[in-house]
Amino acid sequence: MTAKLTADSLTLFRGERCLFENLSFALNPGELLLLEGCNGSGKTSLIRAIAGLIELETGEIYWDEQPVRRQRQVFNNELVWMAHRVGFKADLSLVENLRFESALRRDSRHDLDDILTRLNINRLKRLPVRSLSAGQQRRVALARMLMSAATLWMMDEPVTNLDREGRSLVMTLVSEHLARGGMVIMAAHQDIQIDFPVHTIQLQ
Amino acid sequence: MTDNQPEMPGLGRGMMAVAKRDLFLAWKRPGDVLNPLFFFAMVATLFPLAVGPSAEQLEFSGPGVLWVAALLAMLLSLNSLFVSDFEDGSLEQMLVSPVPLAALSLGKTIAHWLTSGLPLVIVAPILGMTFRMPASVMGVLMLTLLLGTISLSLLGSIGAALTVGLHRGTALLSLLILPLAMPLLIFGARTVSLAAAGDVVAGGLYFLAAYAVLIVSLAPFAIAAALRISNE
Numbered sequence: 371m372t373a374k375l376t377a378d379s380l381t382l383f384r385g386e387r388c389l390f391e392n393l394s395f396a397l398n399p400g401e402l403l404l405l406e407g408c409n410g411s412g413k414t415s416l417i418r419a420i421a422g423l424i425e426l427e428t429g430e431i432y433w434d435e436q437p438v439r440r441q442r443q444v445f446n447n448e449l450v451w452m453a454h455r456v457g458f459k460a461d462l463s464l465v466e467n468l469r470f471e472s473a474l475r476r477d478s479r480h481d482l483d484d485i486l487t488r489l490n491i492n493r494l495k496r497l498p499v500r501s502l503s504a505g506q507q508r509r510v511a512l513a514r515m516l517m518s519a520a521t522l523w524m525m526d527e528p529v530t531n532l533d534r535e536g537r538s539l540v541m542t543l544v545s546e547h548l549a550r551g552g553m554v555i556m557a558a559h560q561d562i563q564i565d566f567p568v569h570t571i572q573l574q
Numbered sequence: 575m576t577d578n579q580p581e582m583p584g585l586g587r588g589m590m591a592v593a594k595r596d597l598f599l600a601w602k603r604p605g606d607v608l609n610p611l612f613f614f615a616m617v618a619t620l621f622p623l624a625v626g627p628s629a630e631q632l633e634f635s636g637p638g639v640l641w642v643a644a645l646l647a648m649l650l651s652l653n654s655l656f657v658s659d660f661e662d663g664s665l666e667q668m669l670v671s672p673v674p675l676a677a678l679s680l681g682k683t684i685a686h687w688l689t690s691g692l693p694l695v696i697v698a699p700i701l702g703m704t705f706r707m708p709a710s711v712m713g714v715l716m717l718t719l720l721l722g723t724i725s726l727s728l729l730g731s732i733g734a735a736l737t738v739g740l741h742r743g744t745a746l747l748s749l750l751i752l753p754l755a756m757p758l759l760i761f762g763a764r765t766v767s768l769a770a771a772g773d774v775v776a777g778g779l780y781f782l783a784a785y786a787v788l789i790v791s792l793a794p795f796a797i798a799a800a801l802r803i804s805n806e
């Protein structure tokens with residue numbers, strides 16, 4: 371059986387530099403893809419390329435055995451992305467931001483208050499995002515992932531700026547998502563301890 | 575999650591959400607919205623003071639000055655259209671959304687026109703009075719500006735989307751937009767002049783309307799393509 375998400379000999383250049391060449395991987399529901407590598411090794415570029423934000427030099431990504439570029443909307447519907455920049459409007463409150471976001475993707479129909487309580491940011495919900503700390507903003511970005519019903523979570527260094535409790539919370543959420551049959555692509559520096567199949571890609 | 579055909583968020587809902595969010599942001603920072611309007615009002619009121627009170631001269635130059643001022647005011651407001659979305663990462667979140675980017679771009683342009691184009695149309699008759707414009711011409715002035723600002727909003731959004739990744743793309747934006755905006759300026763100002771002279775204005779209005787229809791239907795796709803290129 372072929373995998374849900376497959377990448378076939380991806381090559382990407384940034385300027386003159388080759389970030390990766392002939393990179394292939396396959397990912398099934400309940401599996402985690404871990405991207406490792408030092409700073410500037412192309413982890414973020416790979417994630418952005420999978421999300422379709424960067425044009426690949428060669429190679430094709432398949433979702434359900436169909437090339438992603440032919441069904442961008444279907445693929446994006448299954449995708450939620452946690453980037454370096456949280457992507458919230460600093461002038462709007464956390465709830466206003468999340469309400470707006472929910473119009474942009476498939477809703478998981480979880481109660482917003484439950485999600486915010488779980489992430490320990492419920493008491494901040496009326497404050498504008500600009501007044502939140504960097505770690506608190508990361509928690510709001512986690513709330514975005516919980517609010518979406520997407521299968522594929524793409525997380526670019528999700529534990530940056532988070533405290534110890536936040537880091538373990540991320541791992542709990544990832545485990546729960548995998549247990550539901552979700553898939554996770556994660557770029558990380560730290561070692562990941564998790565009881566699910568992990569594929570690792572080491573970028574040079 | 576195991577559904578074979580998972581539902582997609584609606585196109586109209588995404589577009590309205592973007593428009594509403596941008597209007598709300600404008601409400602929270604009214605200074606940015608009032609800037610172009612202030613510029614428009616300043617140019618249009620200073621000009622009669624500079625050229626003197628001669629009635630013929632004012633009547634003659636009124637349509638042209640109002641139209642140039644409106645065009646420049648629109649240009650002024652376009653620069654920042656996508657910059658904040660680009661910088662805080664919310665543009666990337668829109669790019670990976672299942673809602674087509676063209677619909678989201680159209681939502682942003684609707685909000686832009688409501689906050690910078692429409693106010694110009696509304697204050698234009700008041701400024702027309704400083705040029706001794708007769709009341710019968712006001713309707714034509716407002717109609718040409720209405721059609722013109724819609725076109726300018728969309729046209730400018732293409733330029734703003736192309737230059738969003740560049741720092742200080744202002745000059746480039748103007749260079750890109752102005753040639754395409756020239757027909758609007760020529761037909762807009764001329765139609766108002768013709769109305770003041772009591773001539774038939776339908777031709778000019780039809781042209782402006784046709785331009786607006788064309789740009790409304792094509793620009794969203796151009797904006798979406800430009801945003802994808804800028805965000806690479």
